[in-house]
Amino acid sequence: MTITEKIGAYFHKRQDDGTLLPGEKLPSYAELCEMFSVSYVSVQRAFKSLEQDGKIKIVHGIGSFLCGHEKLDVELYLPKSTFDFNKLQKILNEIASEKKLYLNIILKDRITEGKGIQNLNNERKVAIAEVNSWIKMPGTLLDYSVFEDFEKNRQQLKLYNQSQSNLEMPFYTFTSQGAINPAFLNKIGFKQKIDSFSKFSWWDEYINKCRVAGFIPAAKRWEFHALWHFNQALTFGIPVLINERGTSKDIISLPFFNTASGRRILQILKDHATGVSDDRAFMNGDVGVELDMSSWISVQYNKKFKMKDDDFRIIPYTFGDRKICRFSTSSLQTFIHSSINPDEKRRIWELIKGLISKKVQKKITALSGALSVRKDMKFKDHEWATREDYKAFFPQKNDILISARSFPVEVISALSAIYEQYEFYNADRDNILKCMDYKIESILKPT
Numbered sequence: 001m002t003i004t005e006k007i008g009a010y011f012h013k014r015q016d017d018g019t020l021l022p023g024e025k026l027p028s029y030a031e032l033c034e035m036f037s038v039s040y041v042s043v044q045r046a047f048k049s050l051e052q053d054g055k056i057k058i059v060h061g062i063g064s065f066l067c068g069h070e071k072l073d074v075e076l077y078l079p080k081s082t083f084d085f086n087k088l089q090k091i092l093n094e095i096a097s098e099k100k101l102y103l104n105i106i107l108k109d110r111i112t113e114g115k116g117i118q119n120l121n122n123e124r125k126v127a128i129a130e131v132n133s134w135i136k137m138p139g140t141l142l143d144y145s146v147f148e149d150f151e152k153n154r155q156q157l158k159l160y161n162q163s164q165s166n167l168e169m170p171f172y173t174f175t176s177q178g179a180i181n182p183a184f185l186n187k188i189g190f191k192q193k194i195d196s197f198s199k200f201s202w203w204d205e206y207i208n209k210c211r212v213a214g215f216i217p218a219a220k221r222w223e224f225h226a227l228w229h230f231n232q233a234l235t236f237g238i239p240v241l242i243n244e245r246g247t248s249k250d251i252i253s254l255p256f257f258n259t260a261s262g263r264r265i266l267q268i269l270k271d272h273a274t275g276v277s278d279d280r281a282f283m284n285g286d287v288g289v290e291l292d293m294s295s296w297i298s299v300q301y302n303k304k305f306k307m308k309d310d311d312f313r314i315i316p317y318t319f320g321d322r323k324i325c326r327f328s329t330s331s332l333q334t335f336i337h338s339s340i341n342p343d344e345k346r347r348i349w350e351l352i353k354g355l356i357s358k359k360v361q362k363k364i365t366a367l368s369g370a371l372s373v374r375k376d377m378k379f380k381d382h383e384w385a386t387r388e389d390y391k392a393f394f395p396q397k398n399d400i401l402i403s404a405r406s407f408p409v410e411v412i413s414a415l416s417a418i419y420e421q422y423e424f425y426n427a428d429r430d431n432i433l434k435c436m437d438y439k440i441e442s443i444l445k446p447t
Contacts (some may be wrong), residue, residue, distance in 0.1 A: 001087040002046075003038050003042050003045075003046050003389070004045070004046040004049045004050065005410060006036060006261045007032060007036065007043070007046045007047075007050070008046075008053075008055060009034075009049055011050075011055070011056070015066065015100070017321065020066060021066070021100065021125060022066050022067060022100065022102060023066065023357065024050045024065065024066055025063050025064070025065055025066060026056060026063065026066060027049070028063070029044060029275035031192060033173075033196050039272070045324070046290060047064055049301075050278050051064075052340030053341075053342045053343070054067055054182055054342040054343035054344065055067055055342065058321045062272075065192045065407065069270045069271070070102065071102050071103070072101075072106050072125060072126060072347060072348075073103075073104045073105050073106065073126065074103050074104065074105045074106065074126045074127070074348065074351070075093065075106045075108050075126070075128070076105055076106065076107055076108065076126060076128045076129075077108045077109070077110040077111050077127065077128065077129035077130065078108075078109075078110055078128075078129075078130060079130075079397055080109040080111065080112070081111065081271050082296065082367075082368050083367050083368055084367055085107050085264075086108075086362075087320050087367055088107060088253075088367060089105070089107055091360060091364070092105045092351075093105065093349060094410050095297055095354035095355070095360065096351065098354075099350050099351075099354060100149075101347045101351060102347070103347060103348075103351060106352075109435065109447055110129060110130055112362045114406050119198065120276040124335040125290070125336065125339060125340050125344065126336055126337070126340065126344075126348055127334070128332055128333070128334045128348075128351075128352075129332070129333060129335070130331065130332060130333075131168050131330075131331045131332070131333050133383045135336060140240055140335070140336060140338075141167045141333055141334065141335060141336075141418060142165055142166075142167070142333075142334040142336050142345060142348065142349075142350070143167060143328075143335075143337070143347055144167070144169055144349065146345070147346070147349050147351075149158045151378065152165070153275050153353055153356065154169070155355070156171070156359065156373070156374055156375055156376070157170050157356065157375065158170070158373055158375055159329075160173065160329060160395070160401055160403070164170060165329065165331055167358065168196060168331035168332060169331055169332050169333075170329050170356070170373040171329075171330045171331055171355060171356065171373060172329075172330050172332075172361075172362075172364055172365065172370035172371065172372065172373060173327055173329045173330070173334050173366075173371045173372075174263060174295055174296060174327065174328050174330075174368060174369075174371070175291060175293045175294070175295055175325045175326065175327045175328075175370055175371060175372050175393045175394075175395065176235050176292050176294050176295075176314040176325075176326045176327075176328075176393045177293055177314050177315060177316050177317060177325070177393060178197040178236070178289070178292075178293060178314070178317060178403075179282065179289070179290040179297070179312050179313065179315060180194055180288060180289055180290075180312070180313055180315055181282065181284075181285060181287070181288045181311060181312055181313075182259050182274075182304070182310065183291075183310070183311065184215075184260070184271050184285065184287070184288035185206075185228065185288050187215075188210055188212075188288065189209055189213070189339050190205070190206055190209045190288070191214040192205065192206075192347060195315070196314055196315060196317070196318040197236065197291070197315055197316070197317045197318070197438075198240075198243045198317065198319065198401065199240065199243045199244070200236075200264070200268065200320050201263065201267060203271075205440075206288070206289065207271055210288070213357050215287070215288075216273045216281070216286060217271055217272075217273075217287060217288065217289065218271065218273070218281075218288075219272055219273045219274075219281035219282070219287050219288050220232060220269070220272035220273070220274055220288070221288070222420075224420070226408070226416075227412065227413035227416060228409070228412055228413070228416065228417040229232055229375045229403065230412050230416040230419055231292075231412055232269070232292045233265055233266075233268075233415075233419070234326075234406070234407065235271045235291060235292040236265070236268065236291040236292070236317070237261075237265040237269075238326070239317040239318075239319065239404055240259045240261045240265055240268075241256070241262075241300070242260065242261070242400070243258060243319055244261040245259075245261075246417050248322075248324075248400045251406075251442065252406060252444070253444070254298055254437055254438055254440060254441060254444065255335050255437055256435040256436070256440045257433045257436040257437050257440070258430075258434050258436070258437045259433075262433050262436070263419075263429065263433065266419070266422060266429060266432070266433070269419070269421075269423075271370070273365060281303065282312070283301070283305035284305075284309060285307075285311065288425065290312075293312075293314065293316070294369075295369050295370065295371060295384075295390070295393040296368060296369035296370065297312070297314075297369065298369040298384040298385070298386075298387075298390055298393075299366075299367070299369035299384050300366060300369065309387070314389040314390060314391050314392045314393065315389075315393075316392035316393070316436070319400060320398050321378045322400055323392065323395065323396065323399040323400070324397055324400045324402060325384055325393070325395045325399055325401055325402065326402045326404060327395070327401060327402070327403060327404065328403070328404035328405070329373065330386070332352065332369075334352070335350055336348070349367045356373065356374065358372075358376060358377065358381075361373070361374050361377055361381075362377070362381060362383065362429075365377075365382050365384070366382070366383035366384060366385065369384050371393065371394065379391060379394050384432060389430070391434075398441065407443065408443065411439050411440070411442065411443060414439045415436055418432055418435050418436055418439070419432070419436075
């Protein structure tokens with residue numbers, strides 16, 4: 001270890017134990033010469049190196065000072081629909097205070113304000129946002145791997161069979177399963193017991209019971225300006241496909257839609273009413289089945305929708321005795337301005353580490369109904385995991401994991417537009433299925 005590294009480590013240790021705070025004056029050259037048994041010139045060179053790294057500030061004729069006390073503005077972009085921002089702000093302030101990071105953290109709604117990040121002026125140094133294609137700002141993305149404890153921290157996290165870039169850090173995960181309303185099923189006289197969603201052999205009887213009783217069986221939200229709605233079909237469609245094929249290998253392979261299961265997927269999706277009820281139809285008790293229910297319902301069902309415990313039951317998608325879990329992991333990326341120095345980068349990294357710590361992950365999941373990305377967070381460590389059926393949201397060792405990013409955004413957009421031709425403009429179903437497979441082929445054989 002060089003003398004610069006020894007002195008830097010000494011300052012860092014004192015900062016950690018609270019005996020040296022940012023902005024305080026550092027020991028003199030003479031004191032450090034005696035402490036480390038080195039020459040004056042060696043200490044002088046070490047200080048110049050530490051100053052270049054942004055760790056200390058040398059004021060000639062006065063002394064040297066530990067950097068880090070200058071407030072750094074950080075804008076954090078997260079979905080307000082997922083988090084109570086008042087409670088989340090308190091958590092963020094606690095991280096900054098406990099770690100003495102001197103950060104002014106400003107929460108922004110990713111949904112309504114995310115597109116404005118690219119318009120930040122050059123004085124704004126840092127923006128942290130969930131990974132999203134439209135979120136950009138002047139500057140560059142922070143490479144987390146420059147920090148020596150990066151790999152140690154990432155090894156504590158679940159990557160769910162996904163590769164992760166050094167430019168992003170997993171933050172929380174939502175998984176999706178199905179759900180039923182037992183009271184609704186009883187009301188229409190549907191007697192079949194539904195313990196899992198797989199081949200949907202019960203679906204036709206359910207549809208008929210709803211029609212006889214004069215009820216809508218299921219509802220889907222479909223706005224013509226949106227590009228992502230076909231994602232809902234993949235939530236239940238991929239399990240249907242897996243069960244028909246009898247294998248979970250090579251899920252995205254041809255033929256995909258131009259099959260018996262593909263025709264089944266389109267029919268089930270068409271059986272969902274469009275424009276009759278909004279996307280809250282299941283929460284309002286207007287329909288009896290929801291085929292794409294996220295784990296956030298565990299937090300929102302009573303607070304946001306005023307539902308009771310027995311108004312819904314989570315039903316897992318299955319293949320044999322294995323669950324099929326569709327998941328979406330939210331990862332954080334950090335945009336930094338060119339003026340940010342190494343010490344400020346380190347402070348941002350400390351904030352990121354705080355967000356993925358077990359202490360904070362317990363609070364984050366309690367607010368959102370998400371699953372923690374930490375390997376050491378079990379079912380019982382999630383405050384919202386109070387019901388037996390919620391275990392369906394938690395992947396086990398041999399379960400089948402399907403990423404919500406399995407299909408690129410462009411392909412989802414194309415599938416949505418093609419499906420519209422079938423449902424709303426009476427296009428031939430078989431031609432539609434073939435056309436959809438042409439889009440899937442673009443994933444398998446990119447030009």
